[in-house]
Amino acid sequence: MREIIVARNLVKIFKVKERKGLFKSNPKLIRALDRVSFEIYRGEIFSLVGPNGAGKTTTIKILSTLLIPDEGEAIINGYDILKNPNKVRESIGLTLSPEKGFYSRLTGIENLVYYGRLYGLSKNEALNKAKNLVELVNLGKDAYRTVDEYSLGMKAKLSIAKCLIHDPPILFLDEPTAGLDPLSARRIRLLISELTKQGKTILLTSHNMWEVETLSSRVAVINKGNIVAIGSSKELKEKLGLKYVIEVEVLNNEIKDYETSLGERGNPVIKMITDKPNETLIKLIEELKEKGYNIGYIRIIEPSMEEVFARIVEEK
Amino acid sequence: MLNKIFAEIERGFALWKSYKIFLISDLISTPFWIYFFILAILIYAQHLLNDRFIMTNLMWGLFMFFFISSFMWLGNSVIIILQQGIMENIILTNTKLSIHIFGRGIISILDTTIGGIIIILMSYFTFKVTLYIADPLFFIIFLILAFLFFIFFSTIYAILIIAVRSPWIITNILQFILPFFSGAIPIQIFQKEIAGIITYSPLFYIVGPVVASATGYYIMDKYLLLTIALIIVLFTASISNYLEKLLIKKALKEGKFSLF
Amino acid sequence: MKKYINQFIAIFSVEIKSLMRQAGQFGFVIFLPFLFSFFTFGIGAGISGSISLEIWFYQLIGFTVLTLALIFTESSAWYVREGLLTGRLEYLLASPTHPLVVVTATALYNAIFALLMFFIIGFIGTIAVYGIAKILNFILSIFILVLFLLPMLGINLIVAGLTIIAKEPQGIIQPINSIISAVSGFVYPITLLPLFLQILGKSLPYYYAVENVRITITEFVNLLYLYPLPLLLLYFLSGIVIYRFLENIFIRKRGTYGW
Numbered sequence: 010m011r012e013i014i015v016a017r018n019l020v021k022i023f024k025v026k027e028r029k030g031l032f033k034s035n036p037k038l039i040r041a042l043d044r045v046s047f048e049i050y051r052g053e054i055f056s057l058v059g060p061n062g063a064g065k066t067t068t069i070k071i072l073s074t075l076l077i078p079d080e081g082e083a084i085i086n087g088y089d090i091l092k093n094p095n096k097v098r099e100s101i102g103l104t105l106s107p108e109k110g111f112y113s114r115l116t117g118i119e120n121l122v123y124y125g126r127l128y129g130l131s132k133n134e135a136l137n138k139a140k141n142l143v144e145l146v147n148l149g150k151d152a153y154r155t156v157d158e159y160s161l162g163m164k165a166k167l168s169i170a171k172c173l174i175h176d177p178p179i180l181f182l183d184e185p186t187a188g189l190d191p192l193s194a195r196r197i198r199l200l201i202s203e204l205t206k207q208g209k210t211i212l213l214t215s216h217n218m219w220e221v222e223t224l225s226s227r228v229a230v231i232n233k234g235n236i237v238a239i240g241s242s243k244e245l246k247e248k249l250g251l252k253y254v255i256e257v258e259v260l261n262n263e264i265k266d267y268e269t270s271l272g273e274r275g276n277p278v279i280k281m282i283t284d285k286p287n288e289t290l291i292k293l294i295e296e297l298k299e300k301g302y303n304i305g306y307i308r309i310i311e312p313s314m315e316e317v318f319a320r321i322v323e324e325k
Numbered sequence: 326m327l328n329k330i331f332a333e334i335e336r337g338f339a340l341w342k343s344y345k346i347f348l349i350s351d352l353i354s355t356p357f358w359i360y361f362f363i364l365a366i367l368i369y370a371q372h373l374l375n376d377r378f379i380m381t382n383l384m385w386g387l388f389m390f391f392f393i394s395s396f397m398w399l400g401n402s403v404i405i406i407l408q409q410g411i412m413e414n415i416i417l418t419n420t421k422l423s424i425h426i427f428g429r430g431i432i433s434i435l436d437t438t439i440g441g442i443i444i445i446l447m448s449y450f451t452f453k454v455t456l457y458i459a460d461p462l463f464f465i466i467f468l469i470l471a472f473l474f475f476i477f478f479s480t481i482y483a484i485l486i487i488a489v490r491s492p493w494i495i496t497n498i499l500q501f502i503l504p505f506f507s508g509a510i511p512i513q514i515f516q517k518e519i520a521g522i523i524t525y526s527p528l529f530y531i532v533g534p535v536v537a538s539a540t541g542y543y544i545m546d547k548y549l550l551l552t553i554a555l556i557i558v559l560f561t562a563s564i565s566n567y568l569e570k571l572l573i574k575k576a577l578k579e580g581k582f583s584l585f
Numbered sequence: 586m587k588k589y590i591n592q593f594i595a596i597f598s599v600e601i602k603s604l605m606r607q608a609g610q611f612g613f614v615i616f617l618p619f620l621f622s623f624f625t626f627g628i629g630a631g632i633s634g635s636i637s638l639e640i641w642f643y644q645l646i647g648f649t650v651l652t653l654a655l656i657f658t659e660s661s662a663w664y665v666r667e668g669l670l671t672g673r674l675e676y677l678l679a680s681p682t683h684p685l686v687v688v689t690a691t692a693l694y695n696a697i698f699a700l701l702m703f704f705i706i707g708f709i710g711t712i713a714v715y716g717i718a719k720i721l722n723f724i725l726s727i728f729i730l731v732l733f734l735l736p737m738l739g740i741n742l743i744v745a746g747l748t749i750i751a752k753e754p755q756g757i758i759q760p761i762n763s764i765i766s767a768v769s770g771f772v773y774p775i776t777l778l779p780l781f782l783q784i785l786g787k788s789l790p791y792y793y794a795v796e797n798v799r800i801t802i803t804e805f806v807n808l809l810y811l812y813p814l815p816l817l818l819l820y821f822l823s824g825i826v827i828y829r830f831l832e833n834i835f836i837r838k839r840g841t842y843g844w
Contacts, residue, residue, distance in 0.1 A: 023580060070580070075413055077577045095419050103417060109410025112336065114343040119336070126332030127418035155343065171414070346756030354763030360782075361766050364773040365621075369629025369640055371777065379632070451779065494613050501624050510628060519631040 013086055013179060013210045014049035014072065020080035021067050021234075041067045043234040044081070049227075054201065054211045056221040058314075059231035060322055065214040066105070068231070069181045072212070073103045086178060099128070102172030103181045107165040107188075113157035117148055117167045120156060121174055128175035135174070142170040147196055162193030169200060180204065180211045186220060198224060218314035228314070230321045238321050242314055249320050251312035253286035255279075257293060258305030266300070276305055286311075329420050333428020341432045351436070355443045362387060363452070379514050380454045384444055385536045386510035391440035393507065393532065394500040395433040396475035399426060401496040403483035407582055422569050423480045430476045459541025467534040467554065474531045474558045477565035484568045488583030508533030513542055530554050594690075611698070614656070618648035618706050625772070642714040643799065647771035649706045650730070650795040653699035654765060657737045659758045660695045661688055661745035666754045685825075688745065692738050696731070703730060711802060719802055726801040733794035736817040739824025740790070746831030771795050790817045 021042040026034040042064045049055040057065050070076040072083055074094040083090045086100035104110075111120045118139050125135030143152035146166040151159070159167065165185055172180050182201070186194040194217075201224055205211060215221050221228055222242045230238040230245075238245055257279045258272050269277035283289040286309050297304060341348075363383060373379045403426065406412050415425055448454040458464045486492040504510070507528035512520035523529055530553045537543045543550065568584070576582045622645040630636050664687075704727060711723045744761060748754040768778060768786035775786050786792045793813055 073417065075416065075577065076580055098417050098419055105410065105413065110414050112340060112411065115336065115339055119339050123332055123336045124414065124418060127329055127415065127420045129328065131328065350756045350759045353760040357763035357767035360778065364777050365625045365644070366628045368773040369637065370633035373632065498620060505624065505628065515631040516634050
């Protein structure tokens with residue numbers, strides 16, 4: 010079976026209390042998820058994006074058995090989250106918020122060995138695995154310092170190592186690079202790419218749209234508890250009819266037939282806005298060749314995922 | 326299962342070692358607290374400071390106070406692992422809350438042992454009372470039963486106070502009240518009416534026998550006490566198990582850890 | 586000067602607001618002396634078979650002064666610690682606020698907290714045991730207590746200084762609390778202790794605070810008991826000196842001013 014994660018019509022309603030005055034409160038129902046469905050294929054990085062409070066973490070918590078849905082079902086690695094939660098837990102590794110989840114007075118290695126053993130590894134197995142993982146996530150000697158001395162970046166690395174301690178086929182990474190400096194974030198991204206090469210399937214949430222676009226093969230946009238769009242970033246852009254900008258620098262000084270602007274190097278640059286970049290560019294180059302123009306550089310500016318996100322969320 | 330228990334014990338031990346300053350501060354402060362408690366009580370009857378029988382009983386009572394108190398704080402510590410996001414990770418590893426508490430409970434025993442040694446030394450050097458264990462075999466049996474009981478008791482306690490905003494307030498109060506109603510201070514040294522009230526507490530059949538086996542003054546047949554204690558431990562274990570299942574079920578359903 | 590007064594009022598009013606919003610905590614602190622005094626009363630009466638309201642009152646006042654002494658001893662230490670953990674202290678020190686203004690403002694807040702607590706508990710206790718007859722004595726005892734808060738503030742500063750340079754405040758505060766509690770004769774006569782502990786108790790201000798308060802309520806102001814006060818004020822002065830000394834050690838270590 011190609012799908013390793015299947016979510017069908019997931020509904021989650023939370024009861025909250027709306028405070029009224031000092032002692033009174035009114036119960037209020039919040040529909041956090043409203044018939045959320047999607048599939049994730051084996052070995053892919055699938056991103057779930059959406060504004061704050063859209064339902065990303067609730068979805069991840071349901072898929073990782075930390076929440077029971079009010080309606081709907083989900084199958085993880087062939088196991089039903091409601092009927093076989095223990096098997097699901099063995100199949101997944103989860104990071105929720107990197108700054109939490111560890112004993113601050115224990116070292117990184119001690120925390121990893123602890124969790125490894127709770128997952129059923131022997132002491133030696135857990136220790137060997139932990140040592141390999143701290144190398145993999147590039148924690149190095151910091152793994153032997155207590156967690157209370159860790160920076161957020163170190164904790165993020167440790168969280169990913171914790172996810173991998175029992176070698177699960179599926180990883181749920183909830184904003185793994187939030188709050189990290191650019192270098193640490195890049196290291197985590199490289200690690201995530203590396204893990205998919207090793208055959209892991211990853212469900213990722215992030216607010217960094219560039220990261221989402223770079224890493225994931227498919228993206229789902231969730232808003233107010235609904236999946237409002239799903240597909241590869243290219244598919245989403247096409248679906249929304251987002252325009253590409255084509256820039257072609259011409260080395261001749263006098264140009265007829267085309268509107269130009271002055272480029273960075275002082276040469277005229279032709280700019281065209283299109284939703285079919287390949288065809289438009291080929292046609293333009295052929296025309297320029299026929300007319301005897303010399304071409305300098307060619308640049309295609311793609312619409313960003315940020316635009317996709319903004320368009321979808323604002324439209325809804 | 327055993328692997329998980331050992332993982333929890335090692336984790337507890339590593340944590341215990343990492344708080345060296347607390348060990349030192351415990352070693353310094355325990356003798357002063359012993360003075361404080363004994364004298365605060367015996368101000369009502371200062372002549373009893375020279376009564377060997379009363380002092381022996383009081384010192385063993387103090388030992389059980391340390392015992393109960395450390396388990397109360399153990400239950401309280403569950404709130405910290407919840408706040409630190411560790412609880413969710415423990416659930417993901419399919420580990421029961423009582424196993425988590427059990428591992429740490431072994432370390433509470435270390436704390437109590439240190440307290441016990443200080444009590445023995447202080448009794449001898451300052452109050453001129455030599456503490457002895459009258460019935461060592463039953464002392465160990467009753468102590469193990471008390472340990473098991475308080476593991477489940479701490480689990481129940483943790484589950485009940487998990488959503489309280491300032492649980493330390495409740496723990497602070499109960500750590501004084503519970504030992505009093507548990508027979509930690511042997512009922513023989515109380516007036517009859519007060520002793521009568523204490524015998525209605527189930528804790529009395531868990532804590533009382535530990536002190537009784539140490540002092541040698543059993544209030545009833547020790548085999549009968551053993552049977553009652555065993556029944557209470559089993560009963561507490563089943564309540565703990567039931568409440569834990571209920572808590573996790575509610576937490577998974579509502580997204581927050583609280584029974585209420 | 587106006588600047589210092591403004592800073593002082595800002596810190597003080599924030600602390601008072603926090604207190605107002607934690608009424609439960611205040612209620613708990615008031616409840617504690619009753620809890621402990623009834624607890625020892627219960628066990629003591631249970632063992633001895635006799636009921637002594639005078640001893641209960643003696644211990645109620647003792648536990649109250651003990652509670653406020655402990656709050657007063659460790660409050661600055663916790664203020665510093667919490668400030669460091671939450672980052673609030675760095676904001677405070679990034680503003681041109683002198684550390685002693687911070688300490689004085691929090692100390693005044695703590696004094697008000699302590700005296701309010703003493704007033705409520707002491708009033709209930711005095712009425713319950715002596716009726717209206719000793720109320721004036723009780724009110725006088727509040728003034729006596731105020732005098733002894735100054736040397737306590739000195740110890741408060743020393744503990745705060747130690748907390749700055751140590752990693753775990755609780756590791757320092759716990760032994761200090763136990764020593765103060767055991768040797769100061771709060772809830773039993775100091776004479777029940779071995780001689781060296783009696784000497785230790787009599788060299789700290791707490792013994793004089795609690796004895797003077799009790800004797801003022803049950804008898805009247807006794808100057809014989811008040812004589813060590815001028816000497817005890819040295820605690821206040823040495824508190825400031827030691828605090829500044831420890832703070833300087835920290836500055837040298839960390840390379841930054843203040844905490």
